[in-house]
Amino acid sequence: MNTYGLGGKVAVITGGASGIGRACAHTLARSGADISIWDLDRGGLDLVIKELEDYDYRVHSAVVDVSDSAVVDAAMQDVLDTLGHVDIAVCNAGIGGAAASSADYTDEQWRQVTGVNLDGVFFTQRAAIRAMRHGGRGGSIINMASVLGSVGFASASAYTAAKHGVVGLTQVAAWECAADQIRINAVGPGFIRTPLLDDNLDQETLDVLAGQHALQRLGEAAEVAELVAWLASDGASFATGTFYPIDGGYLAR
Ligand SMILES: NC(=O)c1ccc[n+]([C@@H]2O[C@H](COP(=O)([O-])OP(=O)(O)OC[C@H]3O[C@@H](n4cnc5c(N)ncnc54)[C@H](O)[C@@H]3O)[C@@H](O)[C@H]2O)c1
Numbered sequence: 001m002n003t004y005g006l007g008g009k010v011a012v013i014t015g016g017a018s019g020i021g022r023a024c025a026h027t028l029a030r031s032g033a034d035i036s037i038w039d040l041d042r043g044g045l046d047l048v049i050k051e052l053e054d055y056d057y058r059v060h061s062a063v064v065d066v067s068d069s070a071v072v073d074a075a076m077q078d079v080l081d082t083l084g085h086v087d088i089a090v091c092n093a094g095i096g097g098a099a100a101s102s103a104d105y106t107d108e109q110w111r112q113v114t115g116v117n118l119d120g121v122f123f124t125q126r127a128a129i130r131a132m133r134h135g136g137r138g139g140s141i142i143n144m145a146s147v148l149g150s151v152g153f154a155s156a157s158a159y160t161a162a163k164h165g166v167v168g169l170t171q172v173a174a175w176e177c178a179a180d181q182i183r184i185n186a187v188g189p190g191f192i193r194t195p196l197l198d199d200n201l202d203q204e205t206l207d208v209l210a211g212q213h214a215l216q217r218l219g220e221a222a223e224v225a226e227l228v229a230w231l232a233s234d235g236a237s238f239a240t241g242t243f244y245p246i247d248g249g250y251l252a253r
Contacts, residue, residue, distance in 0.1 A: 004233040007032030010083045011232065012076070014066050014124050015093030017044025019194030020144065022051075023221035024090050027229045029055040033088060036079045038064035058083060066093045066120030069127075076127035085135040088232040089128035091121040092144040096196050099155040113158035118165045125169065125184070129177055138181030140232045143170045145186040147247050163188075167243045174241030183240040185231050190247030192219040214249025 004027075011028045015021035016037025022044075029035050029052050038061070039045050045061045052059065060082045062075045079086055097113035098105070121143050132139035148156060149163035170186040177184060191197060191209045197218070201209070210218050227246045230236055245251050 004028075004031040004229040004235070006088070006229070006233060009087035009232070010034045010036065010079070010085055011088035011090065012036045012038065012079055012086055012124075012128065013090040013092060014038045014064065014120070015144075016061075017041040017048055019196055020189065020192060020221045020224050021090065021092045022048050023225040024092065024228050025052060027222065027225035028088065028090075028232065029057045029059075031229055031233070032057070033232075034058040034060075034083050036060040036062070036075075036083060036086075038062050038066070038075055039093065040065055066091075066124055067115040069119075069123040072120075072123045072127050076131050080131055080134075085137060086128060086131040087135075087137060087139050089124060089132075089139070089141045090144070090228055090232075091124040091128070091141065093120055093124075094144060094196075096200055097156070097159050101155060102157040105157050110158045114162045114165075117159060117162035118169075121166050122169055125173060129173065129180075129182060132177075132182050133180055139183070140236070141173070141182065141184040142228050142231050143184070143186045145170075145188045145243060147188050147190050147245055147250050149186060149188050149243060150245065150251060170243070171241050178240060183231075183236065185236075185239055185241070186243045187224065187227055187231070188243055188245040188247060188251075189224045190219050190245070190250040192221055192224060194221055212250060213247065214252055217248065219246070219248055 017039035098109040145166040146163040149167040174184040
């Protein structure tokens with residue numbers, strides 16, 4: 001596994017208690033970044049902090065519901081007060097939501113999924129842009145979309161719409177923030193073996209999904225974290241406004 005030369009940088013990771021966010025915390029901390037992990041799950045945050053205790057880094061954590069902008073803004077201020085600045089934001093927290101056809105999706109289901117997966121990314125990105133502008137050090141924001149930010153998937157209307165929205169808000173903000181040396185990109189994982197999949201799908205469905213990738217397997221959270229860490233690093237200095245699939249060939253059809 002690579003390290004990405006992130007010493008001296010502070011990274012905020014939402015959804016950091018599980019899955020892809022947890023893997024990002026590992027990879028960014030191993031690369032030298034100080035970490036602030038946010039999640040609804042206090043116990044999960046504490047476990048991740050314990051896993052990372054061998055790394056030489058400072059840590060901050062907060063119980064945050066990313067769909068509540070006031071809570072997001074307060075948490076970002078707390079990171080500034082505790083760690084001094086923000087250089088990297090991984091806007092990753094997300095939920096799968098109900099599986100139902102577009103005709104049957106309820107108002108409540110739609111609002112729940114878009115509230116976390118679209119509003120939550122927008123609120124975190126907005127707070128990060130403000131913090132980075134205030135710091136005057138530039139920065140890198142990585143928004144977690146999905147392959148479903150690019151194509152459709154039957155029974156996932158709200159999730160697919162939210163992920164397409166994440167790609168769009170990434171492109172807009174990249175143009176708006178380029179002069180501040182803030183790069184903003186979206187990442188599009190294929191289907192990744194995390195609790196989001198394992199808790200909701202049976203083995204037969206997981207096998208069918210695996211077969212839809214050219215590599216004939218599901219991805220690992222650590223493989224997504226490698227791309228996130230590269231985008232966070234100075235090595236990605238010409239990367240902004242782009243949607244980066246990391247999908248084992250899912251979209252290559
Ligand atoms: N697993 C996949 O196949 C896959 C594929 C493409 C994209 N993604 C995206 O990656 C991101 C992470 O997913 P994952 O697979 O690691 O899922 P996960 O369920 O393992 O982790 C998601 C984390 O987000 C937290 N969270 C949920 N709602 C929150 C809220 N309102 N505020 C703060 N934290 C909240 C959860 O507590 C959990 O710890 C999501 O945005 C998801 O849409 C996942």
